[in-house]
Amino acid sequence: MTYQTLEIEIRSSNAWVWMNRPEVHNALDEVMIAELTQAFNELGKNSDIRTIVLGGRGKSFSAGADLGWMKRAASFTEEENRVDALKLAHMLNTIAECPKPVIARVQGAAFGGGVGLTAVADIAIAGEYAKFCLSEVKLGLVPATIAPYVVAAMGERQARRYFLTAEIFRSEKAADIGFVHESCLDEQLDQTIEDLLSSLNLAAPDALHVAKELIKTVSHRQLDDNLMNETAELIAQQRLKPEGREGLSAFFEKRKAYWVA
DSSP: OOOSSEEEEEETTEEEEEEOOGGGTTOBOHHHHHHHHHHHHHHHHOTTOOEEEEEESTTOSBOSBOHHHHHHHHTOOHHHHHHHHHHHHHHHHHHHTOSSOEEEEEOSEEETHHHHHHHHSSEEEEETTOEEEOOGGGGTOOOTTTHHHHHHHHOHHHHHHHHHHOOOEEHHHHHHTTSSSEEEOGGGHHHHHHHHHHHHTTSOHHHHHHHHHHHHHHTTOOOOHHHHHHHHHHHHHHHHSHHHHHHHHHHHTTSOOTTOO
16 A cells, blocks of 8 residues: 555564654644554554554654644534544554554654654654653643553653643653653664564564453453453463464474564
8 A cells, every 4th residue: 555644664574664754743644644544454464564663754753733634623513523533543542452563663752642652552662862742731632532542651640740741751751750661872773673673573473462462451450360260261272372382392392483583
């Protein structure tokens, strides 16, 4: 598929999805939202793709909402606003629920929706000059559709500060509060991600998907008999799957599993 706002780069079994509107700092509009939804749907179903990296061309990851889009939205009816907002919510959920591991490669500005895109990734790596801002309240708005993911990523206590102050916080602070997994020199950003991809590509593809689902299963649940039974059943099933059998056989036979390049 040909995209207007994205560039898809396939490197071996890894897909790099580049937001490609550098002239507007990769600001989100209705076209990019639709294309990100489509790209992650397609890549998530592609058995040849093991992992996905989301990045932005130019100086910024994503500066949030496109000004033209915001102007158009200002004249929308209540129903049109609802439909428009649901498209953004669906795009974020599509990336968050992608069966493949997703890494956010963050450089420069990640404001508003750019913070949301960082939060929906499984792993977020930020360059040293990356900066984040939830600026919505300054515009009389709130970071509504991105809120579930951002709060999950940074925690409620930190969200109470940054949702309300709309202050900019830098890469090092984002790492300190756990919003991104790592902050590194900008020139080391790609190598840091390549190292992560190397680790991810040692893992069984289906096991990675199941591991992502497992996190959702156990998060915010009390450890009780039901949860213990569910997790015991899961590992029992996984051991009997072809990947489980192959992984254990490869380990004991001191060889690489078939999914390792």
